[in-house]
Amino acid sequence: MPAKLLIGVLGAxxxxxxxxxxxxxxxxxxxxxxxxxxxxxxxxxxxxxxxxDEGERLWSTRAGAANRSCADCHGAAExxxxxxxxxxxxxxxxxxxxxxxxxxxxxxxxxxxxxxxxAYETDALLGLTAFVARQSLGLPMQVETGGAAAPxxxxxxxxxxxxxxxxxxxxxxxxxxxxxxSLRGDVISYGLGAGYPAYRLxxxxxxxxxxxxRSCAFGVRANxxxxxxAEYLALELYLAARxxxxxxxxxxxxx
Amino acid sequence: xxxQARVAMPATARPGDIIEIKALIRHPMxxxxxxDARGQPIPRHIVRRFAAVYGGTEIFRMEMTQGVAANPFIxxxxxxxxxxxxxxxxxxxxxxxxxxxxxxxxx
Numbered sequence: 001m002p003a004k005l006l007i008g009v010l011g012a013x014x015x016x017x018x019x020x021x022x023x024x025x026x027x028x029x030x031x032x033x034x035x036x037x038x039x040x041x042x043x044x045x046x047x048x049x050x051x052x053d054e055g056e057r058l059w060s061t062r063a064g065a066a067n068r069s070c071a072d073c074h075g076a077a078e079x080x081x082x083x084x085x086x087x088x089x090x091x092x093x094x095x096x097x098x099x100x101x102x103x104x105x106x107x108x109x110x111x112x113x114x115x116x117x118x119a120y121e122t123d124a125l126l127g128l129t130a131f132v133a134r135q136s137l138g139l140p141m142q143v144e145t146g147g148a149a150a151p152x153x154x155x156x157x158x159x160x161x162x163x164x165x166x167x168x169x170x171x172x173x174x175x176x177x178x179x180x181x182s183l184r185g186d187v188i189s190y191g192l193g194a195g196y197p198a199y200r201l202x203x204x205x206x207x208x209x210x211x212x213x214r215s216c217a218f219g220v221r222a223n224x225x226x227x228x229x230a231e232y233l234a235l236e237l238y239l240a241a242r243x244x245x246x247x248x249x250x251x252x253x254x255x
Numbered sequence: 256x257x258x259q260a261r262v263a264m265p266a267t268a269r270p271g272d273i274i275e276i277k278a279l280i281r282h283p284m285x286x287x288x289x290x291d292a293r294g295q296p297i298p299r300h301i302v303r304r305f306a307a308v309y310g311g312t313e314i315f316r317m318e319m320t321q322g323v324a325a326n327p328f329i330x331x332x333x334x335x336x337x338x339x340x341x342x343x344x345x346x347x348x349x350x351x352x353x354x355x356x357x358x359x360x361x362x
Contacts, residue, residue, distance in 0.1 A: 039328075044263030044277040047326040053261065204284075204325035 024140070024245030025190040026180070028198075029252055036201075040253040048130060048199040048251025051206045054123055055131025064115025070128075073112060081135035085248055089237045091148040098152045098233045101129050102208060120227035126206050130197045133250035141194050141243040149237065156238025159231050165222025171235070186255065192243035193236065195252025206251060209236055259353045262343055267360045268335035276307065276315075277330045280345050280353060286321040304346045305329060310339040335361045 029037060039045050060071040074080040089100040092107065099107060105128050106117035118125035145153040160171045174183070175191030182188075196209040203211075210232045214224040225231050260280040268274050280302065287299025299321065307315040314333045343355045 042277075044261065045279065045328050045330070047279060047281075047328065049261060050279065050281045050326065201324075 022245075025192060025242065027192060027243075027246045027249060028189045028195050028254055029249050031187050031189050032253060032255070036253050036255070040249065046199070046251065046253065048197070048206050048253070051123065051127045051130045051197070052134050052251060054127030055129070055134075058124060058128050059131060064109065064113035066112065066114045068113050070108070077131065077135050081132045083136050083139055085133040085136040085250065086139045086141050087143060089152075089233055089240060090144060091152065093148075096148065098149070098230075098237060100209075100228075100233055100236050101132055102210075103228060103233070105129060105132070120208055121211060126197050126208065129208065130206060130251045133197065133248060136248045137250070138247050140245045140247055141192075141240055143237060143240040143244070145237070145241045152234045152237050153241060155231070156234035156236070156241075159235045160238050165217065165220035167220040167222075169220045171216070190242070191239060192246055193239045194243045194246045195249040195254065197250060198252040198254045200254045202255065209239075212254075260343070260345065260355050262355045262357055264341070264357055264359065266358075267362065270335060270337075270361055272335045272361075273332050274335050274359070275330060275332050276341070277328070278305070278307075278343055278355075279326065279328045281326055282345070282347065284319075284321075284323055284325045284327065288321065298348075300348050302327060302345050302347045304344075306344050307331075307333075308342045308344075309333065310337055310341075314341075335359060337361055 029040060032040065043049050056077070058070070059077050060069050062069045062072070070077070085101060088104065089098050090104075091097070092099050092104075102118075102120065102125055105125065109115045110117055118128070143149075160176075163170045163173075171191060174188050179188050179190045193209045193212070196212065197206050198212070199206050200212070208227070210225075210227045210229075213232050213235065214227075217224045260278065262276065262278045264276040265274050282302050283300060284302065285297055285300040287297070287301075289297045291297050301321060301323065302319050305315075305317045305319065305327075306313055315331050317329060319327065338359065338361045340356055340358050343357070345353045
């Protein structure tokens, strides 16, 4: 059975590779040690699953003046939310602004549940985001970059290439030009973000992609943007476009 | 409030089978060595003790120290002997205990 299964998996991988226009970039998970990869892959050991549990609980908890839960409108997350994280960030058709998963959850809260939006890095927002993202586990990233998203994509690309901070470094100089090479004790990733919200060992907790971007800004001694800022949203879209075809791993383990 | 703990183990086993049990808990595991933004020491807050009791018999116990990272994950093995309940208990510095009960069917 294992040999058959292996052939099946290899066949599927080859088919997927053949269908895609270009090979996807190596995900952040590919830079982890074997032990951390094992920790991430097993839902029983992945500490991020503690937040997924919390998100699952909140999914069916009624909130706001409308007294409705996510499940009251969407039903079972396993089917309704499957593939959603792969399409985000996306432009909200009604308002024309760019929303990431956190933004979409909060837009749902304010318009449909008539509840207060959740703050970034709270257990509630991290939990719901991780729970929604988890429903797309293993699916390839595929965001829309044309049409209404085009100006946001252009802004994100500009942010990726703009030098910033006292170290005068752009995202591209590390994560595009030197990805896969060593930086002190670590290997530079491609900066794709397909595993977020991720459990970073340095944080000892789950964190959003925007927290990671703020850490990067701190690292190059640049001004940190606010959580959910327009610049980080556009950058998140650009990173998601770079990650096209990369399987979603949320909640991933990152160092 | 977060779901406190996750325990993964097989629901059924044959007598004599060696089963793996994985236990994960949400806990800050504050070492007591750090100071806050005002320079005041942050009191130690760690899980001191974890134990598993299978059919009234303690099968596993672990005393933890400040060296254990946040959200400790513990995996261990035991022999499936009888159908019954395994009770997992975590005790921390503030006296809080978290208890998870899982049943295993041994046939």
